[in-house]
Amino acid sequence: MTQDTEESVVDHTINALRAGIRDHSFAPGQRLIVADITRRLGVSAGPVREAIRRLNGEGLIDIQPNRGAVVRRFDAADIAEIFSVREAVEARAAELAALNIDQGDNRRKLDEIMAEAPDAEAEGGPRYIDHNARFHALIYEMAGNNKLREVAEGLTLPIYRMQFHQLMVRRSATTSARDHDRIVDAIRRGDGPAAFQAMRDHVRRSGLGMQEAVATKLNRLKP
Structure with missing residues (x-):
């Protein structure tokens, strides 16, 4: 071999x-x-x-x-810790993406992925999970900071592979999509501080949704 x-x-x-x-x-x-x-x-x-x-x-x-x-078993405390770090990391990536919006073909790539958003949101499930992951990956690509990307991958893989993610996505695809719209609006305008805050709010909301999904799942498993 x-x-x-x-x-x-x-x-x-x-x-x-x-x-x-x-x-x-x-x-x-x-x-x-x-x-x-x-x-x-x-x-x-x-x-x-x-x-x-x-x-x-x-x-x-x-x-x-x-x-x-x-x-591994994930509980609400695990999720809270991961998302508290992701808030800072992803917000900084969005800020840098806004500052880099007119570099290379960043604007075109952002427009392309957002053109997919309505269909992904409507279909939900695995398609929205995939779209969401690619959206966040593009933000890191646009940020152009490899260290941020490395930190993000360590935080994101457990979340996006864990057992509760699909339950959370079914509940919040529409809210997540509206958050993406606000993030992209700030990035397109090149407004770093607004992109930072919009992403921070989005990640915080996602973390709360994930914790709720975990609590719901664990309650169902109780005898």
Whole structure:
């Protein structure tokens, strides 16, 4: 097996585990047993171990004494901490995006993704989740600050792969889309402070929605 082939198997395994965590095939707190996953995915143990190691680094999986790898449980406190940092990071990215609006083809890219927004909002579900993720990724691209992007990826991956995200999105796609409109309006005008505040308000609102979704889900799970 070549190095490229081995890496593609690892990527396939990572994507399969992420999808399983997202759709509850692997439940919060469930142990991830290498032998079971190899049979399930038809891969060898090496890629499974590497996938678990990387997903542990992303915060999706915990390595616990005497239990090994388990799917991480997110609670309201986790969400509050993550979003408190995301407020500052994403707001700064939006501010920089506004200052960079006329660099390269930033304005065109922003117009293109916003042209998709009405259909994505109307369809909701996975399509809006994808649109939302690409919208925020574009803001970081326009910001042109790699360190901000690195910090954001560490905060965003656990959120956008976690079990409660789809529940939250179903409730708030319309509110999120209106927030995006305000953010984009400020960026198009090159108004850094307004873009900063609009993004900060958006992330704060999203965090509160996520915490509500977590609380709802956990209440349903109570005996």
